[in-house]
Amino acid sequence: MIDQVDRELQEWVKSVVMGADVVLGPPRQLEGKHGVSLYLLALTNPPQAWMNRQPPIRIALRYFVATWAGDDEEEAHRLLGKLVLAAIKKHEYELDLAEVPAAMWAALGIAPRPTFTLCVPLPIERLEPVTRLVQGPLVMRGTPITSLYGIVLGPGDVPIAGASVELPALQLRNHTDTGGRFHFPTVPGEAGSTRLLVKAKGRVQNVTVEQPTSGREPLVIRFDSFEIK
The missing domain is CATH 3.30.70 (Alpha-Beta Plaits)
Structure with a gap:
């Protein structure tokens, strides 16, 4: 130039x-x-x-x-x-x-x-964005939204308090309460579209939500053991 x-x-x-x-x-x-x-x-x-x-x-x-x-x-x-x-x-x-x-x-x-x-x-060339012609009518597709309720249990189905529950795709994080429960008020509602990363006492689980949840029927996440192998 x-x-x-x-x-x-x-x-x-x-x-x-x-x-x-x-x-x-x-x-x-x-x-x-x-x-x-x-x-x-x-x-x-x-x-x-x-x-x-x-x-x-x-x-x-x-x-x-x-x-x-x-x-x-x-x-x-x-x-x-x-x-x-x-x-x-x-x-x-x-x-x-x-x-x-x-x-x-x-x-x-x-x-x-x-x-x-x-x-x-000093002229600086600007790259103009490529404009593509619309080939058909505009179609709006919405994504269903729901709430996610869950509970984290340890060996013997003992609730785990303070466990970290993350939604990596949405950059959201929550922690379980004294009863081991957690709640995300707004998540994608499509089956299989929500993935969780759960951390408790040095152990990690990847969980996929396969069906709707509610406060009465939460997603149950179990840790069978916290022993270090």
């Missing part, structure tokens, strides 16, 4: 200052020559002026723009002036005339000279 913006920016500069060399990279590459250097400084947040653009711009590329014309500084200034005026008229770009810090010149290894920074949008 960035390489595409590089090429488009180079072509735009060439159309403004025809006949001049346009290179990507640090400005000193053109020192003593005739042309324009475009140096990508950073990827940054888009300028405030772009906030309402459609589609929204999420990333901006900041290019450092400098011109050279051998020993002819007047010609270098002419090239720079043409680019500045063209950038002002090109609404897709944002011109930044802030002074370049001295540390930047030191890092680039060249003496300070007139330059400007250009913010260019």
Whole structure:
């Protein structure tokens, strides 16, 4: 994506200052020559002026723009002036005339000279969702809802208090009361569609609900032994 913006920016500069060399990279590459250097400084947040653009711009590329014309500084200034005026008229770009810090010149290894920074949008392709044609009338299918009552018993049919009862598919969990009972008020009503994970005293059981339950006829879950084998 960035390489595409590089090429488009180079072509735009060439159309403004025809006949001049346009290179990507640090400005000193053109020192003593005739042309324009475009140096990508950073990827940054888009300028405030772009906030309402459609589609929204999420990333901006900041290019450092400098011109050279051998020993002819007047010609270098002419090239720079043409680019500045063209950038002002090109609404897709944002011109930044802030002074370049001295540390930047030191890092680039060249003496300070007139330059400007250009913010260019980085287009990001959005994948449009695939819209499929409706081939028939809309059919609504409901899932029956019921309540689940159960009791957890240990050896000798002794109720187990504090056993953990989970519905993994619904991310629900309950614990048995002092009588070993538990209750989930809303679960799928289709036979075989409700699966439980029951944990008691270090033992685990997977249980599938095969028939309706009620407070009088709860699902009975038995642990025959808690001995460690």
